[in-house]
Amino acid sequence: MSRLPETERPAGQAAGDGFNEVIHAPVRLRICATLDPVREVEFGTLLTVLGVSKSALSKHISVLADAGYVAQRRAVRDTRQRVWLSLTKSGRSAYRSHVAALHRILGEA
Template identity: 65%
Template sequence: MDAEIPAFNEMIHAPHRLRICAMLSAARKVEFQHLQDHLGLSKSALSKHLTQLADAGYVRQDRATRDLRSRVWLSLTPEGARAYSAHVRALRQIVAADGS
């Protein structure tokens, strides 16, 4: 999909998944716990949304051990970044059309 073409994306549009993509697009990587704390979701709810995004090819999960603690780092894939950007453009078009 061309990143310049606005494209409404049902997978990304769900409120929690939209917020996840917004946070991931603003940072190179985000730790699972930080994302969970910021969004106020349970571990299972966040995991469910991340699994859906990962299955769509939009999110990558990397595991690492630091300070004897296993951590999961999340990032948008290039495909996820393009899909999120196209979705944001589609939302802006909808808002602009509504306002005229």
């Protein structure tokens, strides 16, 4: 099966084998892995879990959101605005397809 180079595929679209360059970046993969088993996670909690800076996390979340993989919900809690993050249906599907592709790659190694 031929794979189109990432530049020839629409942004966020995975290769036919499920491998997804948008999700594959280490921090984005960890974001998806954290969000997959839960309904949503607060931005500050994700900062703590991943141990990255606010700006780095924001940039990675923007990439995932632009691809349609992550949704953001803003809410006031304890008089402060909070951002809650969740995987969209397509994000969850793309993440799971990517993980399956990684398992296939490792199985072939």
